Amino acid sequence: MIGELKSFIAALIILYLAPEVHRGNDFILNLGWFLMRIMAADFCFYVTHWLFHRRFLQKIHLKHHQFSDSSSFVAGHKSFGEYIIVTITDILPIFIFGYDITQLLAWTLVGNAYNLEGHSALSIFFISSDFHDLHHTNFKGNYGIHGFWDRVFNTLNPTTKKSGIMFPTASLEKITMKLYSRWD
Secondary structure, eight states: OHHHHHHHHHHHHHHHHSOBOOOTTOHHHHHHHHHHHHHHHHHHHHHHHHHHTSHHHHHHHGGGGGOSSOOTTGGGOOOHHHHHHHHHHHHHHHHHHOBOHHHHHHHHHHHHHHHHHHTSSOOOSSOOHHHHHHHHHHSSSOOSSSSHHHHHTTOSOTTSOOOSSSSOOOOHHHHHHHHHHHHO
């Protein structure tokens, strides 16, 4: 319920306060802006998530870490304070770059898919399920969404599987283990 309320309030803030831009129909230009938006959002998430693991903000984030084995349900298991902070950092790039309604809708779909995937046994977007699982079991490292900023700032957990194009990928064995562990 809090997640839906957060999304509704964020949508109102964006639609009424953020600058709307019209980038036209140039596919390459729109793709470039979309990718820049993804990188900016991931950077904001990385910094916020890293700060949540510092002593002064750790208490706000502890509710999310009540589960060491992450699932898509854990993605939304946050304190009210964390929802507020995450909402602010989610909409910050929109205020910086402006929004095109088509890109905003696309980012909403992609962003939610990334969030659910990162907390599940699935690996769709070049990220293995162990990437965020290691974060939940070790409570440090692997703070970003894609792993890019973790590589840049040297916070990537060294035991993260490193296969695939640039990011780790999950295995069928891992998915099977996570599914069966839920039924034990």
